[in-house]
Every structure is written in C-alpha cells, then in structure tokens.
C-alpha cells in the first residue's frame with residue numbers, strides 16, 4: 001500500500017480534460033482551462049483555481065490515466081479491498097472513452113482502450129502470478145435507463161427491468177442479474193463487448209453517440225488460499241449524473 005492508503009483516504013478525485021473534438025474545432029471552440037505544471041491543479045478562466053488528487057490535461061493518454069489513478073486500486077483488490085472507479089461528467093465529456101465503454105475486440109492492442117479492458121488484463125496477469133491461490137471470477141453488467149435496471153449480459157430478456165432488494169447478509173442485490181463466471185481475460189472482455197453493443201445510445205447536442213444511461217460493470221473476485229477465502233468486488237461505473 002502507498003503512504004496515502006495508510007492515511008486512509010477512501011476517495012480520490014481525478015480531473016480529465018479531453019481534447020476538443022473535430023466538431024468543436026470547426027465551430028471555433030477553445031479550451032478554458034489552464035493547467036498548472038507539476039501540480040494537480042487547474043485554473044478556470046483567469047482566477048478560479050481547483051485542486052484535485054490527479055489532473056490529466058488533454059494530451060494525457062489512456063495508459064497514463066490508468067497507471068496513475070486506477071492501477072493502485074488493483075493492488076488493493078488482491079490484498080482484500082473493494083475498489084470502485086466512477087466516471088462522472090456532463091454528456092460528451094469523455095466518460096465512455098475513458099472507461100472503455102465502446103470497447104470491441106478489434107481494439108485489443110490499441111493504445112486508446114480505456115480503463116475497463118486494462119483492469120481486466122491486469123487482474124488476470126496478477127491472478128497468474130499467484131500460483132498458491134485459487135481464484136473464481138465473475139462479471140455482471142447493467143444499465144439504468146429511465147429508472148429501469150437492464151441486464152446488459154442477457155439481452156434475450158428483451159430488456160426486462162430488474163428490481164433491487166436489500167439482503168441482510170449480502171447488502172444491495174439486483175434480483176435476476178446475470179453474474180457470468182469467466183475463466184480468462186478473453187471471456188471477460190467479451191462480456192464487456194457484448195454489453196457495450198446493447199447499451200442504449202442516442203444523440204445529444206454535445207455528443208452524437210451518447211450513452212443515455214448509467215452503466216455499472218462489476219467484477220467479483222473470489223480468492224482462496226488453503227481455508228482462507230475472501231470475496232472482493234471491483235465496480236466500474238460511468239454516469240452522466242450521480243445516481
């Protein structure tokens with residue numbers, strides 16, 4: 001664990017500013033943020049400064065974002081901690097791009113792949129290093145659209161809305177949500193691809209291919225060494241508004 005983990009900081013906030021997209025460049029839009037070199041700080045206009053745990057300017061690549069802000073959480077996962085990565089921002093701000101919400105297998109080795117495919121790759125690499133443990137991994141993927149909870153790994157249910165229940169032992173549960181067991185990174189990333197292909201997409205003034213829902217991709221990792229067993233989850237969400 002890093003020193004910051006020792007201090008028990010449970011939530012870190014990263015700001016990522018995407019580059020202008022061609023439509024914005026054509027319309028003559030300009031960036032309004034100034035980045036302070038060497039500091040996780042931005043200045044809006046000329047005087048309002050905001051400081052975060054991490055700041056990524058428009059030149060930051062997916063790998064840098066992952067290595068700096070997400071990778072440390074994965075070390076914790078294998079030590080028994082839950083981890084959540086939440087992408088939050090207005091439509092068109094880059095949540096889907098950053099998280100890998102449009103991933104297809106054609107992008108497997110592309111440097112533009114986002115956080116979720118990178119997390120999957122790392123989890124399986126770490127699993128393979130731990131020959132003394134037994135692992136069981138499963139994955140679920142849902143979207144919340146117009147107050148309905150839809151199972152993205154079971155499109156044959158014809159987008160039937162699922163209900164939420166509170167279980168006294170296991171906490172919040174989505175009844176009937178597919179929790180698919182997976183044995184390889186290839187299988188898990190395949191689940192991401194299937195879910196991405198059936199997400200609800202529409203267009204907004206800010207984004208021609210806007211995901212019109214909140215989406216939650218959950219990886220559950222069960223680790224056993226001898227009689228010791230631990231179950232850990234890693235949630236990766238993207239949401240235009242806080243739920």
Ligand SMILES: Nc1ncnc2c1ncn2[C@@H]1O[C@H](COP(=O)(O)OP(=O)(O)OP(=O)(O)O)[C@@H](O)[C@H]1O
Pocket residue numbers: 017018019021089090091092093094095096097098204207209210211212239240
């Ligand atoms: N870091 C980046 N580098 C290059 N292009 C980016 C970056 N971030 C986002 N984009 C582009 O900006 C556009 C909008 O991004 P994206 O669809 O990820 O936004 P979003 O926040 O998920 O929007 P919505 O909430 O409407 O789904 C896309 O064309 C995407 O490819």
